[in-house]
Amino acid sequence: MAQAFFGGVHPHDMKAATNEKAIEQLAPPAEVVIPMSMHFGAPCTPLVKAGDPVKVGQKIGEFRGLGAPIHASVSGKVKAVEPRPYSMGGNMMSVVIENDFQDTLSEEVVAPADPDALSVDEMVELVKNAGIVGMGGATFPTHVKISGGIGKVDHVLINGAECEPYITGDHRTMLERPEEIIGGCRYLAKMFGVDKVIIGVEDNKQNGIDAMNKVIAETNAPVVVEPLRCRYPQGGEKQLCQAITGKQVPPGGLPSNIGCAVFNINTTCAIYRAITKGMPVVSKIVTVSGSGVMEPKNIECPIGTPVSLLFDACGGLKDGTYKIIAGGPMMGMAQYTVDVPVGKGTGAMLAFCGKEEQTVEHPQCIRCGKCVAACPVHLEPLFMYQYAEKGMVDELNEAHVMDCMECGACAYVCPARMHLTQMFKTGKQLVKNKAAADKAAAEAKKAKEAKEEKEAVNK
Amino acid sequence: MTDYKNLKLIATSNPHIRSNETTRSIMLDVIVAMLPALLWAVIWFGMKALTLTAVSVIGCIFWEWLYRKLMKKPQSVGDLSAVVTGMLLAFVCPVTTPYWMILIGGFFSIIVVKQLFGGIGKNFVNPALAGRAFLLGSYAGVMTTWIDAAANKAPLMGAAADIVTAATPLAYMKTGDMEGLKSVYSVADMFLGKTGGSLGEVSAALLLLGGVYLIWRKVINWQTPVAYIATVAVLSFLFPKSGSGLDWMLYSIFGGGLMLGAFFMATDYATSPVTKKGQLIFGIGCGLFTVLIRYFGSYNEGVCYSIMVMNLCVALIDKYTKPTRFGVVKSDKKEAAAK
Numbered sequence: 001m002a003q004a005f006f007g008g009v010h011p012h013d014m015k016a017a018t019n020e021k022a023i024e025q026l027a028p029p030a031e032v033v034i035p036m037s038m039h040f041g042a043p044c045t046p047l048v049k050a051g052d053p054v055k056v057g058q059k060i061g062e063f064r065g066l067g068a069p070i071h072a073s074v075s076g077k078v079k080a081v082e083p084r085p086y087s088m089g090g091n092m093m094s095v096v097i098e099n100d101f102q103d104t105l106s107e108e109v110v111a112p113a114d115p116d117a118l119s120v121d122e123m124v125e126l127v128k129n130a131g132i133v134g135m136g137g138a139t140f141p142t143h144v145k146i147s148g149g150i151g152k153v154d155h156v157l158i159n160g161a162e163c164e165p166y167i168t169g170d171h172r173t174m175l176e177r178p179e180e181i182i183g184g185c186r187y188l189a190k191m192f193g194v195d196k197v198i199i200g201v202e203d204n205k206q207n208g209i210d211a212m213n214k215v216i217a218e219t220n221a222p223v224v225v226e227p228l229r230c231r232y233p234q235g236g237e238k239q240l241c242q243a244i245t246g247k248q249v250p251p252g253g254l255p256s257n258i259g260c261a262v263f264n265i266n267t268t269c270a271i272y273r274a275i276t277k278g279m280p281v282v283s284k285i286v287t288v289s290g291s292g293v294m295e296p297k298n299i300e301c302p303i304g305t306p307v308s309l310l311f312d313a314c315g316g317l318k319d320g321t322y323k324i325i326a327g328g329p330m331m332g333m334a335q336y337t338v339d340v341p342v343g344k345g346t347g348a349m350l351a352f353c354g355k356e357e358q359t360v361e362h363p364q365c366i367r368c369g370k371c372v373a374a375c376p377v378h379l380e381p382l383f384m385y386q387y388a389e390k391g392m393v394d395e396l397n398e399a400h401v402m403d404c405m406e407c408g409a410c411a412y413v414c415p416a417r418m419h420l421t422q423m424f425k426t427g428k429q430l431v432k433n434k435a436a437a438d439k440a441a442a443e444a445k446k447a448k449e450a451k452e453e454k455e456a457v458n459k
Numbered sequence: 460m461t462d463y464k465n466l467k468l469i470a471t472s473n474p475h476i477r478s479n480e481t482t483r484s485i486m487l488d489v490i491v492a493m494l495p496a497l498l499w500a501v502i503w504f505g506m507k508a509l510t511l512t513a514v515s516v517i518g519c520i521f522w523e524w525l526y527r528k529l530m531k532k533p534q535s536v537g538d539l540s541a542v543v544t545g546m547l548l549a550f551v552c553p554v555t556t557p558y559w560m561i562l563i564g565g566f567f568s569i570i571v572v573k574q575l576f577g578g579i580g581k582n583f584v585n586p587a588l589a590g591r592a593f594l595l596g597s598y599a600g601v602m603t604t605w606i607d608a609a610a611n612k613a614p615l616m617g618a619a620a621d622i623v624t625a626a627t628p629l630a631y632m633k634t635g636d637m638e639g640l641k642s643v644y645s646v647a648d649m650f651l652g653k654t655g656g657s658l659g660e661v662s663a664a665l666l667l668l669g670g671v672y673l674i675w676r677k678v679i680n681w682q683t684p685v686a687y688i689a690t691v692a693v694l695s696f697l698f699p700k701s702g703s704g705l706d707w708m709l710y711s712i713f714g715g716g717l718m719l720g721a722f723f724m725a726t727d728y729a730t731s732p733v734t735k736k737g738q739l740i741f742g743i744g745c746g747l748f749t750v751l752i753r754y755f756g757s758y759n760e761g762v763c764y765s766i767m768v769m770n771l772c773v774a775l776i777d778k779y780t781k782p783t784r785f786g787v788v789k790s791d792k793k794e795a796a797a798k
Binding site (some may be wrong): 352365 | 466467470472474477480482483535578579580728729732733735771781782783784786788
């Protein structure tokens, strides 16, 4: 078994609620709200306007710079193009589509005649047009990762760690659609020109490992499944690279710096569908779970489905639900409304009504050092907290706050219930502000000097 | 169906779940770990051990409550850290200490050492040890009177003037009188706690039991106590004052407050380094100073002062034992140093 990384925590995985429940298809929603930002990078520009008819898979948002296109997930009529709440907080320009329940497939979706005969460039183009992004939640555009990594990458890793508690979407995919995963791996191996793809899976999903191994044996695929020790954040991209290859990504670097490229399980499935059927990303598997949900389930729904429909499909919420989270409990984002839609990176919707949130009124650090032992980036959260609290920006920067990936392991383990992760988000902003102010001051000084010089010359 | 419009939702930063361990649960574990040694103290020294500990605990809680109340700060008695300090303070005093004296010790521990520096986690020396050092400096006679528990138990009330006293093992060791020591206390006596000494320090066996419990519960790391005890063991084995190295080593590690200090004092979160590497260095330093004080100092016992001296080095140790951040490999560091 691959040795895990240094640090991390081991929360109760809470996966028993949904890991034996097959993925259900949601009854088609009457309306979907598709936000124009579901990827890492600038938001897309809408290509449709109110009143336009759209079909499933039709491109409705085009990206600029770093990003991925966005497609209609249902057929019907565009009702509005307006800002709506979305899961990353605040409002985002969204295309609202009224479903005609016909599921008419767009003419833009064309399956390649012979997927296995495609060149690498053609495959990357298909991935790009399909709007595939990292489905694990980071939502980094996949075609950028592939085209940027070709030639540099000798380890292609598939991230099946699914280390966040509650989430079981990837696990169910391994059980129900192993051939899509392995098929996607084949194409990835071809694109990167490697002879082996490694799937890293935490060892609490033994039946998932077995299901994939069966398909690998049957199809003689160039894929190896590597069981990993259960440890949060095993599914962090850099932690996975370390666990499998033993190499560490340098600070501020990307996995490609050490010759690795990491793809999520469902990203791999999306790549498979894009290359074999030309199908863009129009649906998402969401684990709906948590103490506030009547009947937890794994649900596949069109992108843009309002979250309230997911909860309705699970029997509604219990009284006293005080928190709704898009994503896992460690890194997910708390929502202030259920009017947000499912995006490409929404792997889970959790509702809590129990004692998950354990805050104390006046937390005080007892210096136990448990946060230091838990930090997978090997930082010292307790000192960073003090610097951030006192606004000591230079010290904060020297403590490498910018390396913090906000995984929440330190705050999870803190017996004093300090708001560590929250403080580091603030602290990072302080460092950024200071850097911007310093830069502006330096430029102003330079401009002033240039002006004085000019005046001196004029004299 | 659910009325989504009227949900009262909290939107806070991640993580949204927390481990079950709290400051209070940790302190409770420490208290549980000290109970076997306290039980032995009651059996060996008499009921006074229990009443003195109780007075010390109540005193510490009272001082903490009073300070927070007077200063209009949020009340912190509930975290049980004052209970731990109170127990530890009683553990490091002779069982014959008068009740009023331990209340003064508690005042010094809680108010002067702990609260004036900002409360839990902010003190820079161990409160219980500082309280003992203060009492030793102020009432040296009482603080160095050791009852002969085999001959008589400690009286519950009143002066301890007419009790039979005995020399502690460390007093014999100070003069290098190994023959005299062996004739009074066997190694088994030392291990089980049938000797003279402070209230809670005598039974090495039960303190070891408590210490193992704390390591098992992941309240403390093994680094500090193991490094501490091993350093004392190695040094005393190599440089016995008299007798064989093995004998000298066994009496050194079972005698005095070493077990109590190594498991319960040196591991105090606020006054020990935060990294495991730092804790190892801290433990070695404690061991070194303990042996030096026992050999060359004017006191018989060196555990209290050695830990306090090392407490003062914690900021320094923390500075030089920072973990290497993720992604920086050794060759990178060398390159950076070369530049």
